[in-house]
Amino acid sequence: MVNTVYASASRYTQGTGATASLPAEMAYLGLPGPVAIVSGPTVKGLLGETWATVLGDAGVEFSCIPFAGECSRSAIAETVAAADAAGAGVILGAGGGKVLDTARATAATLDRPFICCPTVASTDSPCSALAVIYSEEGIYEGFESFGRNPDLVLVDTEVISKGPVRYFVAGMGDALSTVFEARACRASAQQNLRGGLATIAAVEIGEACYRTIMSDGRTALADMKRGEVTEAFERVVEANTLLSGIGFESAGLAAAHGLHNAMTGAEGTHSSLHGEKVAFGVMVHLALEEQPAEVVDDARQFCLDVGLPVTLEGVGLSADDETTLRAIAERAVQPGGFVHNEPFSVSAESVYEAILSADRLGRAAGAS
Ligand SMILES: [Zn+2]
Known part of the structure; x- marks a missing residue:
């Protein structure tokens, strides 16, 4: 037990x-x-x-x-x-x-x-x-x-x-992943980052994290650009820092962060921030899980609205570079990789296909 x-x-x-x-x-x-x-x-x-x-x-x-x-x-x-x-x-x-x-x-x-x-x-x-x-x-x-x-x-x-807007946006990318990874770990009964199963508290915090950035993220970004510390801004700072933090550590990580970790080995991604790579990782995560279109569309539209990448090009990669993409997929499925916390078996081939599928959908939505 x-x-x-x-x-x-x-x-x-x-x-x-x-x-x-x-x-x-x-x-x-x-x-x-x-x-x-x-x-x-x-x-x-x-x-x-x-x-x-x-x-x-x-x-x-x-x-x-x-x-x-x-x-x-x-x-x-x-x-x-x-x-x-x-x-x-x-x-x-x-x-x-x-x-x-x-x-x-x-x-x-x-x-x-x-x-x-x-x-x-x-x-x-x-x-x-x-x-x-x-x-x-x-x-x-x-x-x-x-x-x-x-x-x-x-x-x-x-x-x-007063800090860089890009970093705040990246934090929302990191926070966007929390609920999906928490749900994956709960479905697979995988252990969290502290060697236990998720509490109700941690999973609910992951849900609150998603609700907060989806409802307040766009406003908070506009407020920050105007130099105003508003209630929406305070709430999103809390989502990025506290809710996402507890969510990932105490509920667990899955494909989105697994993809991030695998992507850091590809040189093209080095100028992207952690949360930017995680945002594209979320798109791959949702493709891998074959989530319904409305779930994927909501997450992607949020990314487009706040300026988070939803395509390979957005994280310094290319759909034509099969060698690099296959290497990323191979790294993602190494033993101990977070993609194995998904509630189904994941192969290098399925990760590779999910990367291409996420990129296709992102480009179709009008992102570069
Ligand atoms: Zn993270």
Whole structure:
């Protein structure tokens, strides 16, 4: 008998200017300083003064560790050494997915609490206990699952609203996949990313994630472009970050992320963001499952409306490049690949056919 398992961050705090509540949140959770802050130069430039002011006022020591540029094993080892040398009591990661994962792996290695401050709502990873590991060249190598989820996820929507629109859109692509992968794992009774069956809570959160981005995603994007932090924007940030995060980790992943992982091995896709590749992965996922036209059309229309790719060309690939597409299909069906969480058997041939079918439908819908 396999247990049902649900994992999430201990505390999730979101709002405009939420960065200022960092010391209060730390005190509430009993997290000790000094804080080792891992971030890239842009985020340090954006938030450095706020950190200095609010942590200084609260008497919490902190130091900054520059992010090495890739979440690779050597970058993690360097960050661990720097945080250890700084005598860190808690590790804080601020930035995008790779910065956060490097900081998360550092905290796990040093057995320190972890504070996760996403500055873009571009992926479902901040709330999870997983770090995606890449090679020095940026090719997906696999993921590591640590025992603990973040002690605190602190989301400053004012910061996110000023970030790149493309990253926010990519986050909606990642969030679009959650419900379909959760349903696939439930149908096949596959284990989630934490080694248990999905709880009702996780599956329902996946459903709420889909409802939220479908009803508020287009509005939230328009609001962000106007520079306004509205309720719709707040809701979609939550969907991209919290709902999608819990959904994928505690309900499970299937074909959409399986395709994403296989696609990262194709050079043409390297300029696409995680959520952009996942969006096309959703189209392949739905084709593979032979979902009814109305389900596929709703998801595709959403992608077209917000600017997510629904064709091979959209993710830097070509329908004429059979060698590359067959290699992607082969990689997707390697043992342990998420496509095997689908409730039917999946072969390289069926994945290849689904890729072509999704691309045909995407082009027919008028996307390039
Ligand atoms: Zn994802």
